[in-house]
Amino acid sequence: MAIVTAADEKRVIDTAPKQLFIGGQWRESSSGATLDIEDPSTEDSLCSVADGTPADAVAALDAACDAAEDWAATPPRDRSEILRRSFELMNERADDLALLMTLEMGKPLSESRAEIVYAAEFIRWFSEQAVRIDGRFSMNPNGSGRLLTMKQPIGPCLLITPWNFPTAMGTRKIGPAVAAGCTMVVKPAQQTPLSMFALAQIMTEAGLPGGVLNVITSRKAGAVTEPLFDDPRLRKMSFTGSTPIGKKLMEQASKRLIKCSMELGGNAPFLVFDDADLDAAVEQAVIAKMRNIGESCVAANRFHVHESVADEFAARLTAKLTEMPVGRGTDDGVQVGPLIDGSQRDKVAGLVEDAVGKGAKVMTGGDRVGDKGYFYAPTVLSDISPDAELLREEIFGPVAPVATFADEADAIAAANSTEFGLVAYVFTRDIKRAFRVTEALDVGMLGLNRGLVSNAAAPFGGVKESGFGREGGPEGIEEYLSTKYVALDL
Numbered sequence: 378m379a380i381v382t383a384a385d386e387k388r389v390i391d392t393a394p395k396q397l398f399i400g401g402q403w404r405e406s407s408s409g410a411t412l413d414i415e416d417p418s419t420e421d422s423l424c425s426v427a428d429g430t431p432a433d434a435v436a437a438l439d440a441a442c443d444a445a446e447d448w449a450a451t452p453p454r455d456r457s458e459i460l461r462r463s464f465e466l467m468n469e470r471a472d473d474l475a476l477l478m479t480l481e482m483g484k485p486l487s488e489s490r491a492e493i494v495y496a497a498e499f500i501r502w503f504s505e506q507a508v509r510i511d512g513r514f515s516m517n518p519n520g521s522g523r524l525l526t527m528k529q530p531i532g533p534c535l536l537i538t539p540w541n542f543p544t545a546m547g548t549r550k551i552g553p554a555v556a557a558g559c560t561m562v563v564k565p566a567q568q569t570p571l572s573m574f575a576l577a578q579i580m581t582e583a584g585l586p587g588g589v590l591n592v593i594t595s596r597k598a599g600a601v602t603e604p605l606f607d608d609p610r611l612r613k614m615s616f617t618g619s620t621p622i623g624k625k626l627m628e629q630a631s632k633r634l635i636k637c638s639m640e641l642g643g644n645a646p647f648l649v650f651d652d653a654d655l656d657a658a659v660e661q662a663v664i665a666k667m668r669n670i671g672e673s674c675v676a677a678n679r680f681h682v683h684e685s686v687a688d689e690f691a692a693r694l695t696a697k698l699t700e701m702p703v704g705r706g707t708d709d710g711v712q713v714g715p716l717i718d719g720s721q722r723d724k725v726a727g728l729v730e731d732a733v734g735k736g737a738k739v740m741t742g743g744d745r746v747g748d749k750g751y752f753y754a755p756t757v758l759s760d761i762s763p764d765a766e767l768l769r770e771e772i773f774g775p776v777a778p779v780a781t782f783a784d785e786a787d788a789i790a791a792a793n794s795t796e797f798g799l800v801a802y803v804f805t806r807d808i809k810r811a812f813r814v815t816e817a818l819d820v821g822m823l824g825l826n827r828g829l830v831s832n833a834a835a836p837f838g839g840v841k842e843s844g845f846g847r848e849g850g851p852e853g854i855e856e857y858l859s860t861k862y863v864a865l866d867l
């Protein structure tokens with residue numbers, strides 16, 4: 378049974394902004410073209426939005442550059458208050474924002490609400506950071522003169538975001554950029570632009586001046602962003618998305634040495650030692666695997682469990698995943714929505730087929746669900762062959778492969794045998810082991826006896842091919858500031 382009415386769905390879609398947002402104005406694409414937005418749970422079209430052109434993207438950068446000087450000179454307290462009002466408006470409108478997100482992205486309404494709260498937390502956190510940007514003053518070690526360092530906004534930014542967390546991946550960038558005094562062009566994923574337009578509308582209502590935040594949507598991401606990389610006015614690019622696209626963008630950014638932040642793919646290991654609290658490990662495994670239908674860069678991608686407890690762990694995880702209701706995100710009690718599109722669903726199905734072909738046993742799931750919508754059943758696989766593709770590839774779906782290890786060295790080697798290094802999860806009750814393993818894992822983040830690490834007050838980011846730069850925490854704003862050193866002869 379639906380927990381929202383068809384009239385509610387119609388209202389949020391009808392009233393959602395659908396045009397490009399440039400210089401504080403909503404406008405159609407310069408080509409007049411539009412882009413269809415699909416409901417992944419029904420495959421029906423929800424609406425269409427403007428399909429921007431390279432000329433529109435340049436107009437957005439023009440607007441960002443026109444606004445840059447005034448915005449950099451706006452008192453930090455004013456920037457902070459605008460962010461604070463945005464945070465409040467997001468929470469006041471959380472129900473409608475969540476419904477819009479569920480319609481375009483598919484996740485259950487409860488998860489969309491949780492994302493709005495999480496996304497708004499970045500705005501609140503950076504409203505608090507805006508007034509805490511400072512520098513340093515020190516004596517030259519040789520005693521002659523003084524050394525002054527100051528922090529200044531880095532300048533106009535290009536922010537590119539994915540579809541899996543349509544609002545939070547935006548606020549992690551927009552919050553610190555606004556706080557630092559930067560202006561920006563945002564390019565959301567083509568599947569989920571409505572959430573980003575809604576955010577731009579809220580921030581404008583909260584008092585953000587025209588031109589500070591500009592939003593461009595397009596079905597041709599590469600073509601619309603390319604001229605921006607060639608433009609000497611662009612000073613910063615922050616990207617969240619897949620590693621292959623991240624590498625491509627790095628090449629483009631290298632032409633003008635544009636400063637980059639890269640939040641890329643993951644392949645998170647979830648290690649369960651024989652001394653772990655198994656109840657807690659299973660409970661947290663469900664969160665680490667199933668949050669966002671598994672479509673998360675920090676999703677547990679592979680479970681490595683000590684051989685003495687692996688069967689028990691797999692059986693308990695199977696029981697939990699088997700009872701998770703699959704369906705449209707607007708339906709009562711649904712915990713697993715559709716995947717974002719047909720190609721993502723086929724990729725997940727292909728990885729499961731590969732693992733099964735190499736000997737994996739299907740404990741539950743293992744198949745598509747229904748004829749309409751991109752649903753895939755929550756799946757647990759055991760007896761995983763070491764050469765199964767899903768141990769190497771980011772699954773991005775509700776599939777949990779359970780592999781085994783014999784000892785600690787074995788577990789660490791398995792966890793680190795990937796080009797990715799975003800996050801790992803470790804379950805043990807032995808404090809010495811906890812620290813040994815934490816220090817040995819090549820990751821930017823680690824959940825110790827926890828299946829969720831995301832927090833606006835903490836630095837989110839990876840190492841190796843999961844990228845560089847940090848979002849959130851005191852580190853987050855540094856990505857949008859440049860340091861100027863002044864040698865003083867007093």
Ligand code: NAP
Pocket residue numbers: 537538539540541542546564565566567568595596597598599600602617618619620622623625626639640641642643673674675771799838839843
């Ligand atoms: P994606 O295909 O890399 O796309 C991400 C964004 O880049 C979208 O806005 C996309 O636009 C745009 N894009 C694609 N090609 C481009 C090009 N040539 N030039 C400029 N922009 C381009 O990734 P996705 O499938 O949306 O997202 C899933 C990936 O994101 C996963 O790998 C996941 O791990 C990663 N992710 C990482 C983090 C993190 O913090 N580390 C967080 C969330 C997700 P279009 O939509 O038009 O293609």
